[in-house]
Amino acid sequence: MKNTDANINVKEADSLYIAHTYKRFPVEIVSGKGAMLKDDEGKEYVDMGAGVAVNTFGVCDEEWISAVTEQLGKCQHTSNLFYSEPCVRLAKTLCERTGMKKVFFSNSGAEANECAIKAAREYGVTKKGPEYFNIITLENSFHGRSLATLSATGQPAYHTHFGPMTPGFIHTPANDCAALEKNVSENKVCAIMFELVQGEGGVKALTKEFVAKIAELAEKYDILMIDDEVQCGNGRTGKLYAYMHFGIKPDIISTAKGIGAGLPIGATMFGEKTADIYQPGMHGATFGGNPVCAAGANNVLARLTDEFLEDVTKKSEYIVKELTGAKGIKSIAGMGLMLGLETDKENTEIVSAAREKGVLLLTAKNKVRLIPPLCITFEELEKAIKVIKEVCA
Numbered sequence: 001m002k003n004t005d006a007n008i009n010v011k012e013a014d015s016l017y018i019a020h021t022y023k024r025f026p027v028e029i030v031s032g033k034g035a036m037l038k039d040d041e042g043k044e045y046v047d048m049g050a051g052v053a054v055n056t057f058g059v060c061d062e063e064w065i066s067a068v069t070e071q072l073g074k075c076q077h078t079s080n081l082f083y084s085e086p087c088v089r090l091a092k093t094l095c096e097r098t099g100m101k102k103v104f105f106s107n108s109g110a111e112a113n114e115c116a117i118k119a120a121r122e123y124g125v126t127k128k129g130p131e132y133f134n135i136i137t138l139e140n141s142f143h144g145r146s147l148a149t150l151s152a153t154g155q156p157a158y159h160t161h162f163g164p165m166t167p168g169f170i171h172t173p174a175n176d177c178a179a180l181e182k183n184v185s186e187n188k189v190c191a192i193m194f195e196l197v198q199g200e201g202g203v204k205a206l207t208k209e210f211v212a213k214i215a216e217l218a219e220k221y222d223i224l225m226i227d228d229e230v231q232c233g234n235g236r237t238g239k240l241y242a243y244m245h246f247g248i249k250p251d252i253i254s255t256a257k258g259i260g261a262g263l264p265i266g267a268t269m270f271g272e273k274t275a276d277i278y279q280p281g282m283h284g285a286t287f288g289g290n291p292v293c294a295a296g297a298n299n300v301l302a303r304l305t306d307e308f309l310e311d312v313t314k315k316s317e318y319i320v321k322e323l324t325g326a327k328g329i330k331s332i333a334g335m336g337l338m339l340g341l342e343t344d345k346e347n348t349e350i351v352s353a354a355r356e357k358g359v360l361l362l363t364a365k366n367k368v369r370l371i372p373p374l375c376i377t378f379e380e381l382e383k384a385i386k387v388i389k390e391v392c393a
């Protein structure tokens with residue numbers, strides 16, 4: 001059966017009624033279990049995209065569903081005028097597991113970054129002077145689609161026709177310590193904002209040396225480190241947050257995607273220097289800290305144990321071992337279950353061929369991007385790897 005509601009053709013109605021901001025794959029996902037998805041015709045796929053690093057435990061995960069529905073049955077929203085337990089619990093867990101001091105909740109990655117940007121400007125202006133509003137971000141970065149986060153995004157292609165961009169963002173090449181040092185010393189800067197593993201920019205990790213330089217300059221010039229872990233956070237790299245691989249302590253961490261595991265939530269975490277920047281009235285979000293989303297996120301964090309994260313690393317090592325040197329694969333980069341393949345064939349061609357064979361892949365720039373649900377099994381990975389090898393060869 002094509003559609004459950006005989007009155008609607010999903011693909012046609014989508015094209016008629018939904019703004020054409022997305023180029024969709026010709027597949028309608030209707031159900032699934034973990035990393036296995038099913039389309040409207042009953043065809044099964046191994047999911048190597050997790051709804052863009054969102055579905056940490058895949059789909060139809062019973063534990064997460066009960067956490068969410070239990071809260072749904074109690075109270076779905078209170079507004080931030082009242083106390084609410086799930087979001088307090090979530091903030092406490094995040095602080096205890098990261099050493100950060102306070103958390104602001106919103107509904108998306110862009111909003112989590114907006115909150116970080118406003119906080120950095122407030123810090124610069126009050127601590128250093130009114131001209132210290134500049135934030136250094138990296139070329140090839142991605143920080144969101146709102147105007148400020150788009151301005152922060154170091155990819156001119158996303159800016160076209162949406163100008164003027166919000167002033168106060170300076171883009172510097174990733175992994176170029178000298179250029180960073182020059183930009184920091186020649187401008188009035190309040191923060192450096194970065195993804196430790198660039199996602200949309202082509203799945204590239206920053207070098208340890210560059211990250212150490214960011215930390216050194218941040219200390220020297222009293223500049224905040226804003227760590228955008230919207231995509232690479234929440235266990236994706238094999239640690240709870242990616243900064244834990246780099247020996248730094250960010251002043252602000254933003255996250256979203258995988259912490260929500262399918263429900264919209266953004267979180268901006270503040271360290272020692274930044275914990276008290278926000279005072280009543282300075283920032284807000286109507287849905288922020290929503291108890292249903294928070295209940296789901298609490299379940300996600302409780303299950304991202306050291307043991308589980310070690311497994312994420314093992315799965316990553318397995319993929320890397322299997323695909324390194326495979327025919328048609330030029331390189332493999334990234335960390336944990338956030339990997340990018342450089343291939344001989346066009347990445348879009350590979351994604352289409354894999355889809356035909358029941359494996360859903362994504363792209364990032366010229367790469368094939370692998371960001372499966374963290375719960376994917378070795379058997380499922382084995383199937384996906386077999387197909388990836390076939391279509392890349």
Ligand SMILES: *Cc1c(COP(=O)(O)O)cnc(C)c1O
Binds near residue numbers: 144256
């Ligand atoms: C996806 C993403 C964002 C934007 O998140 P939204 O929830 O789409 O607003 C910001 N930063 C990074 C690194 C991302 O991958």
